[in-house]
Amino acid sequence: MSNHKIELTINGRQYSGDVEARTSLADFLRDDAGFTGVHLGCEHGVCGACTITVDGRAVRSCLMLAVQANGATVVTAEGLAAEDGTLHPVQQVMMEEHALQCGFCTPGVVMTLASLTGEGKQCSQAQIEGAMSGHICRCTGYQGIRRSAARLAYDAMGDSAQQGGDA
Amino acid sequence: MTNMNAPEEKSAGILTGKYIGQRVHRKEDPRLLTGHGQFVDDVSVPGQLHVAFTRSPVARASIVSISSDYAREVPGVHAIYTQQDLADFNVDMISFFLASPDVKTTPLADGRVAYVGEPVVMVIADSRAIAEDAASLVEVEYAEETPLITIDDARHGAPVHPGREDNIAAQMGEEEIDEDLEALLQAAPHLVTHKVVHQRISQSPMETRGVLADPEGPKELTLYITCQSPHMVERWTSLALGKPDMAIRVIAKDVGGGFGLKNHPWKEEVAVILAALKFRRPLKWIEDRYENLIGANQAREQEMTLQVALDNDGKLLASHGDYSCNNGAFPQLSECNIAVHMFVWGAYKMPAYGFLTRGWYTNTVGYAAYRGPWAMESLVRETALDVAARRLGIDPIEIRRKNLVTLSEQPTESCMQIPLEDVTPAECLEKLLGYFDVDAFRREQAEAREQGRYLGLGIAAYIEPTGSAGAIATMTGELAQVRIEPTGKVTATMSTHSQGHGTQTTMAQIFADRLGVSYEDVSVFEGDSSRGGFSPGAAGSRQGVIAGGAAILAADKLAEKVRTLAAHLLQVEAAAIAIDAGQISVAGNPDKSISLGELANIAYGEPDRLPPGMESGLEAQHRYQPPPMTFASAANACVVEVDRDTGFVKIQRWISSEDCGTPLNPAVVEGQVSGGLAQAIGMVLLEEVGFDERGNPTAATYKDYMMPAISDIPTFEFVHANTPSQSVGGMRGVGEGGAIIGAPTLVNAIADALAPFGEVEVNLPLTPAKLLSVMEGRDLTPPKVVAPVAVEPVAPAPVAEPVPAADATPAGPVVIDGDWKMILSTPMGPQEMQGHFETSGDNLSGYLSSPEGQMEFTGSVVNGNNLVFDLKVTKPMKITLKYNLLIDGDKISGKCKMGIFGSAKLTGERL
Numbered sequence A: 001m002s003n004h005k006i007e008l009t010i011n012g013r014q015y016s017g018d019v020e021a022r023t024s025l026a027d028f029l030r031d032d033a034g035f036t037g038v039h040l041g042c043e044h045g046v047c048g049a050c051t052i053t054v055d056g057r058a059v060r061s062c063l064m065l066a067v068q069a070n071g072a073t074v075v076t077a078e079g080l081a082a083e084d085g086t087l088h089p090v091q092q093v094m095m096e097e098h099a100l101q102c103g104f105c106t107p108g109v110v111m112t113l114a115s116l117t118g119e120g121k122q123c124s125q126a127q128i129e130g131a132m133s134g135h136i137c138r139c140t141g142y143q144g145i146r147r148s149a150a151r152l153a154y155d156a157m158g159d160s161a162q163q164g165g166d167a
Numbered sequence B: 001m002t003n004m005n006a007p008e009e010k011s012a013g014i015l016t017g018k019y020i021g022q023r024v025h026r027k028e029d030p031r032l033l034t035g036h037g038q039f040v041d042d043v044s045v046p047g048q049l050h051v052a053f054t055r056s057p058v059a060r061a062s063i064v065s066i067s068s069d070y071a072r073e074v075p076g077v078h079a080i081y082t083q084q085d086l087a088d089f090n091v092d093m094i095s096f097f098l099a100s101p102d103v104k105t106t107p108l109a110d111g112r113v114a115y116v117g118e119p120v121v122m123v124i125a126d127s128r129a130i131a132e133d134a135a136s137l138v139e140v141e142y143a144e145e146t147p148l149i150t151i152d153d154a155r156h157g158a159p160v161h162p163g164r165e166d167n168i169a170a171q172m173g174e175e176e177i178d179e180d181l182e183a184l185l186q187a188a189p190h191l192v193t194h195k196v197v198h199q200r201i202s203q204s205p206m207e208t209r210g211v212l213a214d215p216e217g218p219k220e221l222t223l224y225i226t227c228q229s230p231h232m233v234e235r236w237t238s239l240a241l242g243k244p245d246m247a248i249r250v251i252a253k254d255v256g257g258g259f260g261l262k263n264h265p266w267k268e269e270v271a272v273i274l275a276a277l278k279f280r281r282p283l284k285w286i287e288d289r290y291e292n293l294i295g296a297n298q299a300r301e302q303e304m305t306l307q308v309a310l311d312n313d314g315k316l317l318a319s320h321g322d323y324s325c326n327n328g329a330f331p332q333l334s335e336c337n338i339a340v341h342m343f344v345w346g347a348y349k350m351p352a353y354g355f356l357t358r359g360w361y362t363n364t365v366g367y368a369a370y371r372g373p374w375a376m377e378s379l380v381r382e383t384a385l386d387v388a389a390r391r392l393g394i395d396p397i398e399i400r401r402k403n404l405v406t407l408s409e410q411p412t413e414s415c416m417q418i419p420l421e422d423v424t425p426a427e428c429l430e431k432l433l434g435y436f437d438v439d440a441f442r443r444e445q446a447e448a449r450e451q452g453r454y455l456g457l458g459i460a461a462y463i464e465p466t467g468s469a470g471a472i473a474t475m476t477g478e479l480a481q482v483r484i485e486p487t488g489k490v491t492a493t494m495s496t497h498s499q500g501h502g503t504q505t506t507m508a509q510i511f512a513d514r515l516g517v518s519y520e521d522v523s524v525f526e527g528d529s530s531r532g533g534f535s536p537g538a539a540g541s542r543q544g545v546i547a548g549g550a551a552i553l554a555a556d557k558l559a560e561k562v563r564t565l566a567a568h569l570l571q572v573e574a575a576a577i578a579i580d581a582g583q584i585s586v587a588g589n590p591d592k593s594i595s596l597g598e599l600a601n602i603a604y605g606e607p608d609r610l611p612p613g614m615e616s617g618l619e620a621q622h623r624y625q626p627p628p629m630t631f632a633s634a635a636n637a638c639v640v641e642v643d644r645d646t647g648f649v650k651i652q653r654w655i656s657s658e659d660c661g662t663p664l665n666p667a668v669v670e671g672q673v674s675g676g677l678a679q680a681i682g683m684v685l686l687e688e689v690g691f692d693e694r695g696n697p698t699a700a701t702y703k704d705y706m707m708p709a710i711s712d713i714p715t716f717e718f719v720h721a722n723t724p725s726q727s728v729g730g731m732r733g734v735g736e737g738g739a740i741i742g743a744p745t746l747v748n749a750i751a752d753a754l755a756p757f758g759e760v761e762v763n764l765p766l767t768p769a770k771l772l773s774v775m776e777g778r779d780l781t782p783p784k785v786v787a788p789v790a791v792e793p794v795a796p797a798p799v800a801e802p803v804p805a806a807d808a809t810p811a812g813p814v815v816i817d818g819d820w821k822m823i824l825s826t827p828m829g830p831q832e833m834q835g836h837f838e839t840s841g842d843n844l845s846g847y848l849s850s851p852e853g854q855m856e857f858t859g860s861v862v863n864g865n866n867l868v869f870d871l872k873v874t875k876p877m878k879i880t881l882k883y884n885l886l887i888d889g890d891k892i893s894g895k896c897k898m899g900i901f902g903s904a905k906l907t908g909e910r911l
Helices: A025-030 A089-098 A105-115 A125-132 A143-152 B029-033 B081-089 B128-135 B151-156 B178-189 B230-241 B267-279 B289-295 B339-343 B374-390 B394-405 B424-437 B437-450 B503-515 B543-570 B598-604 B666-686 B737-753 B766-777
Strands: A003-010 A013-020 A050-055 A057-060 A073-075 B048-054 B063-067 B077-081 B119-125 B139-144 B169-172 B192-199 B210-215 B221-225 B245-249 B284-286 B299-312 B318-328 B351-359 B456-464 B478-484 B488-496 B520-524 B577-580 B583-586 B593-595 B620-625 B630-642 B649-659 B716-720 B820-824 B829-840 B843-850 B855-863 B866-873 B879-888 B893-896 B903-910
Touching: A013 A025, A013 B119, A025 A050, A050 A105, A057 A105, A057 B893, A089 A105, A089 A143, A089 B029, A105 A125, A105 B029, A125 B139, A125 B169, A143 B583, A143 B666, B029 B289, B048 B128, B048 B289, B063 B119, B077 B128, B077 B267, B081 B267, B119 B128, B119 B267, B151 B210, B151 B318, B151 B351, B151 B820, B169 B903, B178 B299, B178 B318, B192 B374, B192 B666, B192 B866, B210 B267, B221 B230, B230 B267, B267 B284, B284 B503, B299 B374, B339 B351, B339 B456, B374 B394, B374 B456, B374 B737, B394 B424, B394 B456, B424 B630, B424 B649, B424 B716, B437 B456, B456 B737, B478 B503, B478 B543, B478 B598, B488 B543, B503 B520, B503 B543, B543 B577, B543 B583, B543 B593, B543 B598, B583 B598, B593 B598, B630 B737, B649 B666, B649 B737, B666 B716, B666 B737, B820 B893, B843 B866
Parallel strands: A003 A073, B048 B284, B221 B245, B318 B351, B488 B520, B649 B716
Antiparallel strands: A003 A013, A050 A057, A050 A073, B048 B119, B063 B139, B077 B119, B169 B351, B192 B299, B210 B221, B210 B284, B299 B318, B456 B630, B478 B488, B478 B620, B577 B583, B583 B593, B630 B649, B820 B829, B820 B903, B829 B843, B843 B855, B855 B866, B866 B879, B879 B893, B893 B903
């Protein structure tokens, strides 16, 4: 198995590595670079838990090889909050909307939402929900994720969930 | 001194407070949202090596040979183990109820394999990749046999486990319907016979199984393991390994979902633990999704036929249920799911019910729990009621109104003698109907049908036993330990464990309110068996109910101490003391106040200033023993449209009307219900673990095992119809309900939509193809293809009569007197006991003794080699056990009739 030297930017800092050709970007980020917030739920590109951004675009890091990320700029869920601990708007909205339970799928959901929303992004609620169909969450029934998508969209309704009456 | 084990003070009503009952943000979220959760694969220790398994590619075979020669040559491989290498540990693969298994169960295959995916060989290597490389090079030769895959195969095929007489893993109830019941069923104006077939489900927590076993010398072991309770894993491991002298610490800070799969370790985790002890290095195994879908224990795969007799008005007259469940080869519990029958008519006025319930061994991966393991009771009942309503021409709402037990009719008891005091499914239904306009929907449905569109409304109601404690060894009370630190902050350690349940949040809400501090100043720790005390963690929808009560009582004890100390220091009456936002004040005396931090400093550091006899520090703990069972109730409604052209189901609305007592945090409650409902939607429409005729799994990735996505799940609407329970705080469990009530609600909606075409067979999942076949009247039964079989089929062994006939002639003189070791196969697993018999003429006396105690009987009869005697027991409920045993030499066998639980088999031998 051949080894390859790679250099890349992760969450704003420079990293270099010496990886086997077959090493996935996810394994490199977790095992070599120490970003264990990259979660592996299926390792075959369906569940979305390992989603990160590579050069600004959401990518499933289990389906990309580490060598392919040579020279790239990578952001993981660890890299979104401000240095003083202030949560990224996506993280803040998800906390307010109770959009997570066990938290295993969460870093991937955060990264997809972060890649679609924010400054200069024009994603509708329908587009964000469409992208969310690439994430499996076994806990929440997607209720809080849907409310978060609604608040983060450019056509945000402003309201949170439709609630029944407290009878 | 009050009896600390007795159920304690009753609840006053629905609790609310500054935090309790509010949608406060979760304590868990900041770390989880920023990728700083600590799941099992996020933990590494120095010197750790990695494990991968070689798994069986065949469902049933004897192992001819194993060769690891090529695997051993892979650089980075340290060791390769088979079951032979682990045999000396003699591990006892006990159940959740701590009972030894009915069939020999080993961590790695022991000479035979019994399902595709069974671990046969384990490789220990420098990395997971190297371990997997080497595992693929292990060569195993199998002598393949014809496997039994389905429940029907198990009924007729050669026993999966050599030496057993049949494939019945567990059985309760009566094989023939009781004559009186049969007469009631046959004489009724209407008899509905309704069958439900439930597919096999993969629990599919997003975090697969995994363990890091770190032996620290011969007497200490630390396990990092993804689980539902570190305390349960610690207890299980200590007992299974038979190592009471080993200090075992289990740590699981964050767990990516459990849902019943992670109650306790099973084959692979145990193999890793044993190998770590043998190899004396920390070993890590992280399951991949392929392994999880084929090798992790699975759930459901049940079928049930329910007969329901009704009068012309739709009033229930009698019923019989026949249930079967596929246990696979090595179930975590030899299971016939008695709870299905306990609760099938639990909240309905059903005059007579009888049942037969059986679990079957097959050559498939073993059975484990899944959220609401007994959920078939609601699925079969609620769908049968709708079938009956259609047949009788009654509104499905009316048939429920006519038969549900209302609050005004309680206390009463169900046909299975379950005491009902405060169940509210009828009231939940009325509140639901106050929120959803059924008449408007029926008009819309009629108009849509004229346009060729098929809308349907599904309604279902149920009750659920939650917060159970005291009847089963592992279902205990819960412990809360809380202290006010010298800094004035509050720290609590709990017996709870969250796999998404948010118990750090809900328990902190309680402590903040009851101690008068801000929520931000409370930290709750769990997930470590060295903290808190035993509880089974997330099992049976219990944590909010029982741990919530413990947190209230521990906090109240501590608040009382604060008040006593503050009154002493401030020289006022304790009754005048108020605590709010960490500040202690005195009513009517604004000059006197002290902060909680200042008070704590005195309590810890200046013992001379405490009242005489007061223990220093500000700490309290309480283990809460709740009422034996707390019922949750709900009624749900959903509206669907079934596409006439594609068979796809679109869920348009879903309303949950749930009585969870005090909602500690409504957002957490709704989260639990929503997650369960989503899983139910997956069960009804999408998910299916299938096998081909050779036992090969047909869904081995998430491309084939279809998990519900956001596009499959509607927005749920909630009607909180809460009434306080009788446990402290008034909470009712909410963990499993959605997964139970969701399936019948959705099936009923689909059946209502397609009613113009006829009945929809309830054979889950209800795929578009199946629904199209209903609309188009096509027969979807596939042509029977006989798979080529590479080996000679094994002829089914003759199935022996399970119980010897009473007139069997003993071979020699019968010796009854003496001591006997006997095993009774009960719903909780096999129970060992010792029998002592003394005869005097035809009179028999003696006793049966078990770890639970000794029970004597007298005045019984002996007839030749036939012993007949009765024992009255009071736990878990009042039943008369009727024993009918036969002695043959040094063997004893027979039956024990256990009242409503039906009959259990007994076997044993002379001591």
